[in-house]
Amino acid sequence: MEVTAVVDFAEATTTWWFIPLLLILFTGGICPAMGAVLITHRRLLQVNLISHCVLPGLALALVLGLPPSVGGVLSGLIGALLAEGFTNKKNQNYEAIMNTILSGSLGLGVLLIPLFGIQIDLESVLFGDLLSASPGDLFRTLISFLTFILLIFCAYDKLVHIGLDPEGAALSGIKVSYLNLALGFTTALVIVSSMSAVGVILSIALLSTPALLGLQQAPSLWVAMLRSSLFGVLVSLLGFSLAVIFNMSPGPLISVICIAFLGFLPKKNN
Amino acid sequence: MTSLIAEKLAYSYPGQSRVVLDQVSVELTPGTLTALVGPNGAGKSTLLSLLNGFSKPDKGQISINGVPLIKSGYQVALMPQRGKLNWDFPITVEGLVALGRVNHPRSTCCELEAALQRVGISALAKRRLDSLSGGQQQRALLAKTLMTPAKIFLLDEPCSALDPPAREEFLLIMRQMANAGFSLLISSHDWGTSLNAYDKVIALDKTILASGSPEIVKEKLDSINCMHGSYCCG
Numbered sequence: 001m002e003v004t005a006v007v008d009f010a011e012a013t014t015t016w017w018f019i020p021l022l023l024i025l026f027t028g029g030i031c032p033a034m035g036a037v038l039i040t041h042r043r044l045l046q047v048n049l050i051s052h053c054v055l056p057g058l059a060l061a062l063v064l065g066l067p068p069s070v071g072g073v074l075s076g077l078i079g080a081l082l083a084e085g086f087t088n089k090k091n092q093n094y095e096a097i098m099n100t101i102l103s104g105s106l107g108l109g110v111l112l113i114p115l116f117g118i119q120i121d122l123e124s125v126l127f128g129d130l131l132s133a134s135p136g137d138l139f140r141t142l143i144s145f146l147t148f149i150l151l152i153f154c155a156y157d158k159l160v161h162i163g164l165d166p167e168g169a170a171l172s173g174i175k176v177s178y179l180n181l182a183l184g185f186t187t188a189l190v191i192v193s194s195m196s197a198v199g200v201i202l203s204i205a206l207l208s209t210p211a212l213l214g215l216q217q218a219p220s221l222w223v224a225m226l227r228s229s230l231f232g233v234l235v236s237l238l239g240f241s242l243a244v245i246f247n248m249s250p251g252p253l254i255s256v257i258c259i260a261f262l263g264f265l266p267k268k269n270n
Numbered sequence: 271m272t273s274l275i276a277e278k279l280a281y282s283y284p285g286q287s288r289v290v291l292d293q294v295s296v297e298l299t300p301g302t303l304t305a306l307v308g309p310n311g312a313g314k315s316t317l318l319s320l321l322n323g324f325s326k327p328d329k330g331q332i333s334i335n336g337v338p339l340i341k342s343g344y345q346v347a348l349m350p351q352r353g354k355l356n357w358d359f360p361i362t363v364e365g366l367v368a369l370g371r372v373n374h375p376r377s378t379c380c381e382l383e384a385a386l387q388r389v390g391i392s393a394l395a396k397r398r399l400d401s402l403s404g405g406q407q408q409r410a411l412l413a414k415t416l417m418t419p420a421k422i423f424l425l426d427e428p429c430s431a432l433d434p435p436a437r438e439e440f441l442l443i444m445r446q447m448a449n450a451g452f453s454l455l456i457s458s459h460d461w462g463t464s465l466n467a468y469d470k471v472i473a474l475d476k477t478i479l480a481s482g483s484p485e486i487v488k489e490k491l492d493s494i495n496c497m498h499g500s501y502c503c504g
Contacts, residue, residue, distance in 0.1 A: 040359050157372045164359045164369065168350055171324050172372060172418070218360040219398055 019138055020130045020197075021240065024250070026141045027197040028206065028236025030148055032228035034190045035211030037152075040163040040221060041183070045098055046080055047207050050188050051200045052102040053079025055109025058125060063116045069140050069192045072200075076188035079105050081181075128199035128251030130240070137196035144186070144193035151186050152225070155179055160221055197236075198251040209258035210235055212265060235261060272335060272345055272421035272453065274298040279320055279330035281313075290316050292477050294330070298422055298455055303448040305465055305484075306457040308474040314457040315351065317474065318424045321455070322348040334422070347420035349411055351427050357400050363410045364395040370417025385413040389443055405436035412443065423447070425456045441467055 038044045057075025058068045083101050087094045113120060121129070152159070161169040162176055170176045194203040214228025239254030279294040291313045298304060298321075308314050319325045321332060323339050323346065332339040334346070367385055386392045389409040394402060399410065408428055415423060425444070429437045444454055448469070456468075465471050471487040473479040480490035 040356070042356065157369065160359075160361065160365070161369050161372050163356060164361060164366065165350065165355050167324070167354055168348075169372075171322060171348060172344075174372065215360055217398065219362050219396075220365055221360055224360045 016131070017244070019135060020133050020250075023133045023138050023141055023197050024130060024236045024240045025233060026138070026145055027194045027203075028210075028232040028234075029229040030141070030145050030190055030232075031194055031198075031203055031206035032210035032214060032232030033225040034148060034187060035207035036214055036221065036224045036228040037159060037163075037183070038187065038207065039211050039215060040224070041159075042163075043180075043183070044208060045095065046083075046184065046187060047191065047204055049083055049098050049102050050076035050080055050184070051191050051204055053105040054188070054192055054195075054200050055125065056105055056112055059109050059112040059116070059118050059120065062118050062120060063112075068120075069195075072192040072195070073185070073188045075105070076191060077184055080184045080188070124199070125195060126199045126201045127249065128195065128197055128202060130197050130243075130250040133196045137193075141193040141197075144189040147189055148186050151182055155182070156221070159183070163221070198254055202251045202255045205255040205258040206232055206236070209261050213261065216266060231261070272300060274321065274332065274334050274339075274346065274422050274453065276321060276332045277330050279317070279327045279332070281316055281320060281325065281327050289476065291320070291327075294474070294478055296321070296455075296472060296478075296481075298453045300421070300451050300453050301448055302453055302469045303444060303467075304453075304455045304470040304472060305468040306455055306472050306474060307465070308459065308479075310459055312459075312475045314459070314474055315426055318348060318426050318455070318457060322346050322424055324348070344419055346422045346424065347415050347418040349415040349423065349425045349428060352404075352408065352411070352431055355411070357407065359399065361399050362395065363391060363397055363399060363402070363413075366399055366410050367413045367417055370414040381417065385416045388416060388446070389413045390439075403436075404431040405433070405440070408432060408436075408440060409443070412440075416447075421451075422453045423455070425454065427457055427459070429458065 035044065035047070038047060054072035054076045057071035057073070057078075059071075060075070061068045061071025064071075079101050083094065083098045086097045112118065113122065124132075158169065158174045158179055161172070161174060162179060166176055190207075191200055191203050194200070194206065198206055210231035211224075211228040213231045214226070215224045218224035218227060235257050236254055239257050240250050242248065243250035243253045274297070276294065276296040279291055280289065281291040282289050294313075294317060296317070306314050306317065316325070320327050334342040339346070364382060364386070367382055370385070371381075383392065386395055389412050391406060391409045391413065394406060394410070399407065402410065408431070412425070412428065415425075429440055432440060444456065445467070448454055465484040465488065468484055470482065471484050472481045473487055473491055480487040
């Protein structure tokens with residue numbers, strides 16, 4: 001009986017759907033958990049920024065013969081740091097600065113691709129190509145998953161303090177800027193790792209909607225992250241299944257399902 | 271017993287020529303409830319920020335029991351204005367209070383319970399922060415501040431969102447803390463007859479206008495005639 005089960009599992013790993021399924025499970029779990037942290041830190045706009053900023057890094061990494069994900073993470077992080085650097089102390093101009101850098105980075109990426117004659121499938125980077133995912137994509141997602149777990153394990157209390165009272169956190173000796181940098185790095189890593197599953201642009205939906213649902217009445221950030229992950233896995237599995245049944249692209253379908261899930265949010269007066 | 275002495279403090283925001291505080295001297299002694307009053311923009315929050323060590327004065331010095339503030343460890347705790355907190359954060363009251371010991375020695379459950387009891391919200395420990403009233407939230411924030419190992423507490427407009435009965439209850443808690451030997455400096459832009467509840471009042475408007483017992487400060491302020499009375503936290 002046990003031998004049969006092992007053989008069945010070994011056979012399953014060779015089927016076309018095994019890696020995409022694992023990838024969507026991990027992506028569906030980690031993106032919303034990351035999103036829950038970012039929403040409570042009021043930094044979700046950073047997701048938009050980083051997801052658009054990864055493109056020039058991906059392109060340059062390919063030119064230099066480096067792993068594209070390394071370039072993507074670095075340029076995403078540089079974009080986030082640039083935006084914070086140009087923002088005034090009262091954060092009054094953050095949104096305008098962010099939008100400028102966001103569109104500029106996307107433009108730079110689009111310019112670099114023909115300039116260097118880079119062979120890159122722009123559509124799959126932006127919107128995902130789950131069904132052609134490789135073990136390398138799965139490995140990248142596992143690294144971002146472990147990085148996120150490490151960040152939460154080592155700095156959970158500090159992240160809670162910063163999210164609740166940033167000034168008070170700094171007063172109590174917490175290195176707020178270092179932790180924000182770590183948060184930005186992990187965000188960039190999560191976005192780049194979700195590239196194969198849903199694409200860097202569509203990952204915004206997975207980082208937002210399940211997290212919004214998970215945060216409802218959660219008594220702690222831990223619970224909010226876990227609930228968000230469960231919602232994320234549910235949305236992702238639904239999208240994956242429907243994509244297979246109706247022969248559609250999973251990334252965009254998951255984003256559309258996210259809009260439908262907004263209907264489960266409590267009404268404003270509740 | 272822990273005393274704080276600030277002498278001739280001056281401060282301007284970086285890159286700005288406008289002087290926010292000038293020649294400000296303050297002394298906080300153990301067991302004393304002190305009110306810091308002044309109009310909007312008088313520099314109250316800036317002074318609390320300097321006394322807490324978050325900002326550094328351009329001139330002057332701050333010491334605790336003769337030791338410079340920077341070398342005194344965590345002897346001073348600041349309870350911020352409620353507007354500076356993210357009240358929608360997913361956290362319970364006991365979760366918030368426990369944060370008072372992040373980066374300090376780990377708290378025991380007894381310390382946490384004691385802080386909750388001191389401000390009278392033990393029954394609310396498991397409630398989510400955003401389900402509380404404004405007064406209960408302020409008490410939870412005070413309990414978090416009490417978890418620090420500090421002996422000197424600076425409270426920035428703790429009564430700004432409270433109705434008069436809640437203000438009186440809050441003042442009672444602060445009086446009990448002073449009686450327990452702590453030193454408290456409470457800022458408010460409201461003042462009036464209720465200032466009598468304080469041991470000492472400091473009137474600030476960029477510089478010290480008056481300082482001393484409530485009666486003395488009121489007399490002096492009447493003679494200066496630059497402020498208008500209203501209902502006060504205390």
